[in-house]
Amino acid sequence: MDSWDKLKAECAGCRACALCETRHNLVFGVGREDAEVMFIGEGPGEQEDLKGEPFVGPAGKLLDTMLEIIDLDRNKVYIANMVKCRPPRNRDPQDREQDACSGWLRRQIALVDPKIIVCLGRIAAMGIIDPEFRITREHGQWHERDGRMYMATYHPSALLRDPAKRPEAFEDLRELRSKIRQICRNTY
Ligand code: URA
Secondary structure, three states: OOOHHHHHHHHHOOOOOOHHHHOOOOOOOEEOOOOOEEEEEOOOOHHHHHHOOOOOOHHHHHHHHHHHHOOOOOOOOEEEEOOOOOOHHHOOOOHHHHHHHHHHHHHHHHHHOOOEEEEEOHHHHHHHOOOOOOHHHHOOOOEEEOOEEEEEEOOHHHHHHOHHHHHHHHHHHHHHHHHHHHHOOOOO
């Protein structure tokens, strides 16, 4: 039987890929451990690596704003990443790094047991929903699997780079809020 204590202790010493050699801190995850809504990003950036917490840099500030728009904050949801250690110079995590890390995320998802998983950006959407996922075409669409609802929206970093995408992300958030109202009991 898995537990948060067991998972955190095992994950803390992970050396399954080369990212452990350059990390300052492993970035495990944050939020409510029995959340109904879980957000999954790509991997820690510089600030996250220094602090050991996901989404605390510029993308994290925007994520907090996105959550506020639909009356959420990070204490009501759970936030994790595809990989737990920072890829150097913020490059995309490689497939083998994601593979090496996937067991930790799988166990986190099993322990949180969320009703809704929101993938932030292309990398998480391809890793979690469909390897062929096209974020520009499929963001905001719901996918049901194993009794959970999955959706992807733009990564906050993409919205910082290209503010023209923000209205579409806003629509995704409204869609998320209405799904939460429909199927969640403890989030609002
Ligand atoms: N980008 C991510 O995907 N995750 C973080 O934790 C920070 C930035």
